[in-house]
Amino acid sequence: MKTARMLMVFALLIGVGRAVGGQELSARDQLRAAVQEICPVSGLQLGKHGPPIKVNVGGQTVFLCCEGCLQRKIDPQHWATMHANIARAQQICPVMKHDLPKKPKWTIIEGQIVYVCCPPCLKKLAADPQKYLRELDELYSASLQGRRVTR
Secondary structure (H helix, E strand, C coil), X not given: CHHHHHHHHHHHHCCXXXXXXXXXXXXXXXXXXXXXXXXXXXXXXXXXXXXXXXEEXXXXXXXXXXXXXXXXXXXXXXXXXXXXXXXXXXXXXXXXXXXXXXXXEEEEECCEEEXXXXXXXXXXXXXXXXXXXXXXXXXXXXXXXXXXXXX
């Protein structure tokens, strides 16, 4: 069931993005771009002005709306909105399965920000990062599927 749900979401995301240089974004990157929703530079919706561009900002993988944004600075308000979008899509701690608190703890694993409910969960995340990145993908897929149904 989980695999079928992820495949359905990935099918909805086809064509969402390419990396710099025209390479296709991976299914995981397409999922993360869809969850991020906006460009942290311009605030524009990703995918509306061409394929999103994958970049690294302080160890975190983020997506920009266009090559023009590569030359501009990140807007703090858009950065905060982007992170709120990611936390909203995640909704729960992937370790304890509790709702995220208003000010969750977080870490970056393989370029992906992961929110948790408490500091001990950070240690558990570090012990088995791949397990929790897969959990995160499931949470994102479920969130995107719910958004598409309600819109």
